[in-house]
Amino acid sequence: MALGLCFDEALKRAEMTRLIVTTDSSTAGVLQQAGPADLVIAIERRLVWGLLPSAAELDAFFAPRTTQSRGLHWLDDTPPWRVVEPGVGDxxxxxxxxxxxSVELWMGPEPNAQLILLWLLDHCRRERAAISKFVIRQLDMAVGGADPQPFAKLNPRILAPAQDCLELAGRAWRAYRAPTPQAWFDLLEADLTPLPRLERCVLDLLEELPHLASGLGATEARILQLIAPGGVHPFDVFPGHQKPNERGVYGYWEVGTLLDGLARCQRPAVSGLDEGPFALDMHNEPARLDRYRGSRLSRTEFGNAVLAGDENFCRHNPIRRWWGGTELTNERLWRWDRATRSLVVP
Structure with a gap:
C-alpha cells in the first residue's frame, strides 16, 4: 500500500484518534511508547537562530509534502517507521x-517552542474544522531540557485556542518575522493573556539583542559571568538541565557558536578556547573534540570591561547575525536597554 493511500482504512486499523505535537524527538518517542496518544509528531525546527525560512517555505512546512526540501516539512523530524504504520504518509x-x-500541542515555555506554537496556530487558524480539535498543553519546563521519561505521566494544563488566541498568534508571528524588532517590542503594550507564555517569550528574545552598554545579548553575558573564576571548561557554560546557565533561549549548537564569537574574533572577550570552530567537523574528530572539552577559559581584560559596561563588544568586533526577521549588523544594530526595558533604534 502506498504511504498516503486508503488513509481511512489505516485510521480504522490503527484506531488513531489522538495526535500529540511536541518539539523534541526523544520526548515524542517516550510519549508514543507510553501510549498517551496514538501518534506523536516532533517538530524540532530552530526559529531562534539564523535566517528564517522564506514565506513560501513557511507556508509549505505544514502542507502535504510535494517538493519541500529536507528539513522544511513538519514530518521530517519524526522517524519514518512511526508515521508509516498508522498510514500518515506525507x-x-x-x-x-x-x-x-483531538490534537494536543505539548509546548514548553522556551522561546523556540513558543515560536513553533505561534507558527502552527497562524497556519491553521482559518481552518475551523481542524482548529476546533486543538488544545494547548502548557508544560512548565523545556520539553528537551530534562529526562523525557516523566513526560509520559504528565497531565499538563490545557488551553483551548479561542479566536482571540489565534489572532494574537498571527500578530506575534508576523511581528517576529518583520525586518525590525519594533512590532515584536510593541507586543508588550498588547493584551497577551490569551497566550500566557507569550510575554516571557517576548522579553527573553528582546534580551538577546545587544545590550546598550555592553553590546552583549543576555546569553553571551551569562557565559562571561560563568567564566569569571577562570579555568572553566567550555561545556560548563552551556545551558542544560540542572546546569548553572539557566538561559533557555539558545540550544547546544547555538551556544557553541556564541562562545566562538566571544573567543574567536578581532578583540576577544574570552581566552583559552583551544579548538574550533564549533561545528560538526570538530565533533567528528575525537582528538579535536577532546581538546575543545579540555580548554580552560578565562575572561580577557576586554571581556571584564565589556561585562562591566565600560567597553562595548560591538564597537570592536564585526556583527552579522539574524534575530527573527531582523539582520543585525554594526551599521544596523538594534539594541536593548534592560534598565528601562526599551528598544534602541539604530
Whole structure:
C-alpha cells in the first residue's frame, strides 16, 4: 500500500484518534511508547537562530509534502517507521488533524517552542474544522531540557485556542518575522493573556539583542559571568538541565557558536578556547573534540570591561547575525536597554 493511500482504512486499523505535537524527538518517542496518544509528531525546527525560512517555505512546512526540501516539512523530524504504520504518509497538518478526534500541542515555555506554537496556530487558524480539535498543553519546563521519561505521566494544563488566541498568534508571528524588532517590542503594550507564555517569550528574545552598554545579548553575558573564576571548561557554560546557565533561549549548537564569537574574533572577550570552530567537523574528530572539552577559559581584560559596561563588544568586533526577521549588523544594530526595558533604534 502506498504511504498516503486508503488513509481511512489505516485510521480504522490503527484506531488513531489522538495526535500529540511536541518539539523534541526523544520526548515524542517516550510519549508514543507510553501510549498517551496514538501518534506523536516532533517538530524540532530552530526559529531562534539564523535566517528564517522564506514565506513560501513557511507556508509549505505544514502542507502535504510535494517538493519541500529536507528539513522544511513538519514530518521530517519524526522517524519514518512511526508515521508509516498508522498510514500518515506525507500528509499536511490540517489534513491529518481533520481525521483525528483531538490534537494536543505539548509546548514548553522556551522561546523556540513558543515560536513553533505561534507558527502552527497562524497556519491553521482559518481552518475551523481542524482548529476546533486543538488544545494547548502548557508544560512548565523545556520539553528537551530534562529526562523525557516523566513526560509520559504528565497531565499538563490545557488551553483551548479561542479566536482571540489565534489572532494574537498571527500578530506575534508576523511581528517576529518583520525586518525590525519594533512590532515584536510593541507586543508588550498588547493584551497577551490569551497566550500566557507569550510575554516571557517576548522579553527573553528582546534580551538577546545587544545590550546598550555592553553590546552583549543576555546569553553571551551569562557565559562571561560563568567564566569569571577562570579555568572553566567550555561545556560548563552551556545551558542544560540542572546546569548553572539557566538561559533557555539558545540550544547546544547555538551556544557553541556564541562562545566562538566571544573567543574567536578581532578583540576577544574570552581566552583559552583551544579548538574550533564549533561545528560538526570538530565533533567528528575525537582528538579535536577532546581538546575543545579540555580548554580552560578565562575572561580577557576586554571581556571584564565589556561585562562591566565600560567597553562595548560591538564597537570592536564585526556583527552579522539574524534575530527573527531582523539582520543585525554594526551599521544596523538594534539594541536593548534592560534598565528601562526599551528598544534602541539604530
Amino acid at each position: 500528509r499536511g497538518l490540517i489534513e491529518l488533524s481533520a481525521e483525528c478526534d
